[in-house]
Amino acid sequence: MTIVGLTMVTEQALANDVELADELVLRLQRAEPAAVAEVYDAHHAAVRAFAKRLLGDAASAEDLVHEVFVSLPAAVRKFRGDSALRTFLISIAVNHARHHVRAAQRRRRALSAYGETKSPESSDPEREARRRELAELLTRALDTLPIDQRVAFVLCEVEERSSREAAQIVGAPEATLRTRLFHAKKKLRLALETEGVR
Amino acid sequence: MSKDLLAEAIRALRDSEQTSEFEARATRTRVLTGLHQTRVRRRTRLAFLLPLAASFVAVSAWGAASGQARLVLDKLERFVGVTPSTTIGARVPAPRRLAAPPVLSAPSPEPAGLAPSQKAEPLPATPTAVPAASSVRVTSSASSSSGRAERADPTLALYRVAHAAHFVDRDPARALAAWDAYLAAAPSGAFAPEARYNRALSLVRLGRKQEARNALEPFANGAYGGYRRAEASALLEHIEP
Numbered sequence: 001m002t003i004v005g006l007t008m009v010t011e012q013a014l015a016n017d018v019e020l021a022d023e024l025v026l027r028l029q030r031a032e033p034a035a036v037a038e039v040y041d042a043h044h045a046a047v048r049a050f051a052k053r054l055l056g057d058a059a060s061a062e063d064l065v066h067e068v069f070v071s072l073p074a075a076v077r078k079f080r081g082d083s084a085l086r087t088f089l090i091s092i093a094v095n096h097a098r099h100h101v102r103a104a105q106r107r108r109r110a111l112s113a114y115g116e117t118k119s120p121e122s123s124d125p126e127r128e129a130r131r132r133e134l135a136e137l138l139t140r141a142l143d144t145l146p147i148d149q150r151v152a153f154v155l156c157e158v159e160e161r162s163s164r165e166a167a168q169i170v171g172a173p174e175a176t177l178r179t180r181l182f183h184a185k186k187k188l189r190l191a192l193e194t195e196g197v198r
Numbered sequence: 199m200s201k202d203l204l205a206e207a208i209r210a211l212r213d214s215e216q217t218s219e220f221e222a223r224a225t226r227t228r229v230l231t232g233l234h235q236t237r238v239r240r241r242t243r244l245a246f247l248l249p250l251a252a253s254f255v256a257v258s259a260w261g262a263a264s265g266q267a268r269l270v271l272d273k274l275e276r277f278v279g280v281t282p283s284t285t286i287g288a289r290v291p292a293p294r295r296l297a298a299p300p301v302l303s304a305p306s307p308e309p310a311g312l313a314p315s316q317k318a319e320p321l322p323a324t325p326t327a328v329p330a331a332s333s334v335r336v337t338s339s340a341s342s343s344s345g346r347a348e349r350a351d352p353t354l355a356l357y358r359v360a361h362a363a364h365f366v367d368r369d370p371a372r373a374l375a376a377w378d379a380y381l382a383a384a385p386s387g388a389f390a391p392e393a394r395y396n397r398a399l400s401l402v403r404l405g406r407k408q409e410a411r412n413a414l415e416p417f418a419n420g421a422y423g424g425y426r427r428a429e430a431s432a433l434l435e436h437i438e439p
Binding site: 033044185 | 208212230
């Protein structure tokens with residue numbers, strides 16, 4: 001197949017994808033359960049991962065995932081197609097995250113008061129314990145940040161998204177996002193040092 | 199060092215997620231159940247609201263077509279205590295009929311050339327007020343319904359007196375006084391536009407030309423929509439300034 005032929009096939013495939021995506025968005029706007037299920041199956045892992053990293057609590061993360069997909073048919077009316085559907089889902093999660101962050105913090109405080117932590121089995125218990133300790137420490141440090149800085153840090157540092165994409169998700173200028181990220185990292189470093197983890 | 203520590207913590211947080219397939223499926227079920235319940239709630243709301251909305255539209259249309267809406271609005275205004283606007287263009291009269299109004303065919307009260315196509319206005323008559331003129335037909339049902347209307351609006355009696363003076367007795371001076379009395383009592387009453395037009399005719403007959411012009415101009419200018427517009431314009435052309 002020549003390069004021209006290959007290009008035409010690729011363009012045709014892209015056009016088909018766009019058409020399918022448009023149709024899916026239309027079905028979502030009609031709140032078709034099958035369409036929501038389709039989107040859930042394709043993107044729930046990404047949304048759940050973000051929710052868990054942002055909230056640091058599995059139960060609150062599940063609640064946030066639930067809220068994102070239930071509100072999707074209403075929210076998708078604002079979807080202009082200028083970003084990927086997954087990015088749009090993450091932005092819905094960001095918009096709904098505020099009270100889930102507070103719920104996760106309360107839950108964490110309660111669990112820590114009772115000393116209740118799950119410790120899954122691992123082939124290298126020592127390494128696993130260190131990893132868990134660091135993750136929990138960072139999550140507790142994240143609790144001290146304002147929600148905007150917390151979102152910026154999770155999107156850019158933990159999820160490794162570009163500042164452009166992260167800015168698109170939170171609906172803020174890129175420069176603002178970078179400022180939030182700078183302050184977040186500064187505070188987190190200080191918090192980790194204060195905790196004395198070496 | 200702290201930078202390395204932060205990077206290590208970030209990696210730890212990134213790697214710490216353990217997605218449970220069971221949780222994912224449970225949330226999927228919750229989402230779909232939630233959507234289903236939302237749809238059911240929306241349908242239930244529609245099932246209640248649509249018939250209500252349809253009934254409201256139907257009743258409103260009937261009220262507007264039969265003229266009952268105006269009566270109800272007037273009653274409401276009186277009940278609430280709102281003073282109706284007395285400006286001429288405040289209300290554009292809509293085609294209306296009182297409940298089964300009696301048919302009147304009074305002789306044309308205008309001199310030829312002054313009133314191109316004047317017809318008697320609808321009169322909410324009662325048997326006692328109906329003159330013995332053979333041209334007036336009043337049915338018993340009409341009289342009972344107009345009686346009800348008069349009980350609802352006492353100013354209709356004033357209108358009836360003015361109507362008799364204008365169309366039956368053909369006494370312009372008395373008619374003018376009677377129209378003024380009606381308009382003073384009901385400046386935006388059900389028959390205010392008719393009363394204003396007939397008052398203008400009385401002024402024409404009395405030779406009070408400037409006042410007649412002032413009274414006819416709003417009709418010719420369309421302040422009452424198309425009501426008597428052509429007649430008023432024709433009259434204004436015939437009245438010398």
